Amino acid sequence: MMQTLFDKIWDGHIVSSIKDGPDVLYIDRHLLHEVTSPQAFLGLDARGIKAARPGQSFATCDHNVPTLNQEKPIEDPSCRIPVEKLAENTARHGITHFGLNNPNQGVIHVMAPEQGIVLPGQTIVCGDSHTATHGAFGSIAFGIGTSEVEMVLASQCIMQPKPKKMLISVEGVLGKGVTSKDLILYVISKITAGGGTGYFIEYAGQTIRSLSMEARMTLCNMSIEMGARGGIIAPDEKTFEYLKGRPYAPKGAEWDQAMVYWKTLFSDEGAVFDKVLTFDASEITPMITYGTNPGMGMKIGDSIPSGANLAESDRISFEKALKYMNLESGQSLLGKKIQYVFLGSCTNGRIEDFRLFAGFVKGKQKHPDVVAWLVPGSGNVARQIREEGLDKILTAAGFSLRQPGCSACLAMNDDKVPSGMYAVSTSNRNFEGRQGPGSRTFLASPLVAAAAAVTGQITDPRNDLN
Amino acid sequence: MSLQKFTVIESAVVPVQVENIDTDQIIPARFLKATTREGFGDNLFRDWRYDTQNKPVQSFPLNDARYSGSILVAGKNFGCGSSREHAAWAIAGAGFRVVVSSFFADIFKNNALNNGILPVQVSDAFLSKIFALVAVKPKTKIRVDLEKCEITLAETGEKESFEINAYKRTCLLNGYDDIDYLIAMKDQIEAFEAKKTWV
Numbered sequence: 214m215m216q217t218l219f220d221k222i223w224d225g226h227i228v229s230s231i232k233d234g235p236d237v238l239y240i241d242r243h244l245l246h247e248v249t250s251p252q253a254f255l256g257l258d259a260r261g262i263k264a265a266r267p268g269q270s271f272a273t274c275d276h277n278v279p280t281l282n283q284e285k286p287i288e289d290p291s292c293r294i295p296v297e298k299l300a301e302n303t304a305r306h307g308i309t310h311f312g313l314n315n316p317n318q319g320v321i322h323v324m325a326p327e328q329g330i331v332l333p334g335q336t337i338v339c340g341d342s343h344t345a346t347h348g349a350f351g352s353i354a355f356g357i358g359t360s361e362v363e364m365v366l367a368s369q370c371i372m373q374p375k376p377k378k379m380l381i382s383v384e385g386v387l388g389k390g391v392t393s394k395d396l397i398l399y400v401i402s403k404i405t406a407g408g409g410t411g412y413f414i415e416y417a418g419q420t421i422r423s424l425s426m427e428a429r430m431t432l433c434n435m436s437i438e439m440g441a442r443g444g445i446i447a448p449d450e451k452t453f454e455y456l457k458g459r460p461y462a463p464k465g466a467e468w469d470q471a472m473v474y475w476k477t478l479f480s481d482e483g484a485v486f487d488k489v490l491t492f493d494a495s496e497i498t499p500m501i502t503y504g505t506n507p508g509m510g511m512k513i514g515d516s517i518p519s520g521a522n523l524a525e526s527d528r529i530s531f532e533k534a535l536k537y538m539n540l541e542s543g544q545s546l547l548g549k550k551i552q553y554v555f556l557g558s559c560t561n562g563r564i565e566d567f568r569l570f571a572g573f574v575k576g577k578q579k580h581p582d583v584v585a586w587l588v589p590g591s592g593n594v595a596r597q598i599r600e601e602g603l604d605k606i607l608t609a610a611g612f613s614l615r616q617p618g619c620s621a622c623l624a625m626n627d628d629k630v631p632s633g634m635y636a637v638s639t640s641n642r643n644f645e646g647r648q649g650p651g652s653r654t655f656l657a658s659p660l661v662a663a664a665a666a667v668t669g670q671i672t673d674p675r676n677d678l679n
Numbered sequence: 680m681s682l683q684k685f686t687v688i689e690s691a692v693v694p695v696q697v698e699n700i701d702t703d704q705i706i707p708a709r710f711l712k713a714t715t716r717e718g719f720g721d722n723l724f725r726d727w728r729y730d731t732q733n734k735p736v737q738s739f740p741l742n743d744a745r746y747s748g749s750i751l752v753a754g755k756n757f758g759c760g761s762s763r764e765h766a767a768w769a770i771a772g773a774g775f776r777v778v779v780s781s782f783f784a785d786i787f788k789n790n791a792l793n794n795g796i797l798p799v800q801v802s803d804a805f806l807s808k809i810f811a812l813v814a815v816k817p818k819t820k821i822r823v824d825l826e827k828c829e830i831t832l833a834e835t836g837e838k839e840s841f842e843i844n845a846y847k848r849t850c851l852l853n854g855y856d857d858i859d860y861l862i863a864m865k866d867q868i869e870a871f872e873a874k875k876t877w878v
């Protein structure tokens with residue numbers, strides 16, 4: 214039987230199938246953070262049990278952490294308590310925790326791959342929808358709710374109905390100044406914020422193969438923004454190269470044994486998908502969103518579309534979004550003044566993103582009216598930035614670096630975009646109020662963010678690439 | 680731990696006619712800081728329900744005295760975005776047992792079911808019918824029968840059947856909890872682990 218990559222991994226992890234119900238799926242890696250785990254630990258306590266396989270769970274604190282003065286105790290108790298609870302809970306259950314005092318602490322989806330915690334062919338879950346990131350390694354990785362976090366802690370298994378399979382195939386070469394962030398924003402703009410619901414997506418084709426591991430993570434990360442359970446890319450030499458020597462990756466004979474399995478991880482020729490979509494990379498330009506869901510995106514040089522031809526209910530939502538953004542159909546965003554720039558998050562907080570941003574601003578100056586938050590995805594990324602001297606380039610251009618965390622991606626800490634202000638953000642969600650009550654978000658790539666940071670307005674970065 | 684059993688619910692509805700309602704709207708991130716499941720109901724739809732001065736927005740359906748009941752009706756692609764189960768806790772905390780929409784995001788659907796909330800997926804046409812009826816008769820009642828998998832407009836008798844996975848239906852009807860089921864599978868899980876060959 215011809216199998217897709219997804220089927221090979223999923224079917225291999227079924228402990229049992231419930232008739233007319235979900236599969237009981239074995240979980241290899243469980244990632245935890247402080248926002249979605251405390252109630253699950255309370256549940257274990259209420260049942261009087263301990264984590265079943267603590268060695269397969271890894272935790273870090275990221276959502277609530279400040280990005281300045283991390284050495285000091287967190288002032289706001291509502292942020293401090295969840296962070297302390299995670300440290301307590303993980304210690305009590307024997308789970309490895311990358312806490313605030315750990316040099317590798319960071320956004321969970323940045324930290325885990327760096328440490329070699331997530332590997333090809335695994336099932337990986339986390340109480341966080343951007344768990345999809347780890348599909349870049351050829352694993353089945355998806356977000357779960359807190360009751361499911363408790364299930365995994367209690368049994369190392371989860372109950373899930375098997376999703377349908379979609380193949381997104383991308384051929385051709387991405388143009389200069391076009392990144393994998395633009396690629397995924399383009400795909401979501403074509404298939405809408407709900408277009409992937411019920412599916413698990415495999416990304417394939419020449420364009421995908423050509424992407425670095427970090428670019429693949431950016432792509433898979435946003436699979437959830439079209440509603441998909443996750444996205445997966447077959448592992449290849451780049452994947453193995455990235456993993457070799459990472460702290461938690463297998464070593465020696467174990468590595469050789471792992472490679473035997475990893476080499477079987479691809480969709481067989483002729484395997485059947487429920488849906489197949491094909492895109493041409495050469496058509497894509499830098500992208501920008503104009504609305505309040507990630508599907509409301511367009512090429513940076515286009516004008517905001519009209520909602521006139523939409524069905525009644527779609528039109529109400531479309532107009533509500535434009536009203537919130539204080540934008541109009543027909544308007545071009547080029548030249549639109551912005552007040553904030555955010556470089557960071559599990560989508561674009563990795564070293565390659567900082568290289569792109571620093572490369573663009575080198576020899577230029579931050580616009581005086583722009584507040585720029587440059588937040589490395591992890592302690593490890595922050596170290597790399599210094600080792601490569603990117604910090605000097607950024608400082609010379611008038612920028613400063615903050616400390617690792619989710620920061621303005623969801624504004625649970627102090628990094629909030631004020632009401633009515635516009636931000637160009639490299640994160641993944643432009644929902645109403647996502648970056649602070651009343652904030653207005655334009656999602657874009659690190660290059661578009663860099664161009665906005667130096668010009669104070671939305672600018673096509675291709676005009677001025679170093 | 681068991682869930683409250685679910686059989687038949689007949690109630691007036693609260694209509695929120697917006698599509699793609701993401702979980703950041705259902706419960707904004709700044710209210711996710713509690714470490715227990717309680718108390719989220721007060722902040723359900725916080726930024727739509729209250730203005731920047733914290734005054735209730737009178738036109739928002741949850742503040743509109745014409746609407747009440749334990750059934751929330753919303754536009755398609757409800758619950759997209761963040762996986763936060765706090766969204767389900769907020770909905771339950773505000774007294775809802777059913778959410779009706781023409782399309783649900785996957786993670787939300789699981790989270791709802793794990794908290795004894797029934798997501799009822801109806802056709803676009805049926806959803807429009809509900810919104811139209813509520814617009815003229817705000818107190819109109821809807822009956823949701825999980826045994827028969829049927830949703831009925833009490834006013835007109837018009838009905839539609841809805842789908843729910845048989846296992847989840849049994850859980851809800853009996854108030855069973857997945858975690859008990861999984862813990863009871865201990866031996867089977869250990870046997871699986873003994874055979875697995877990957878890392």
Ligand code: SF4
Nearest residue numbers: 343558559619622623
């Ligand atoms: S960076 Fe943003 S999307 Fe990623 S885990 Fe943190 S809050 Fe979630």
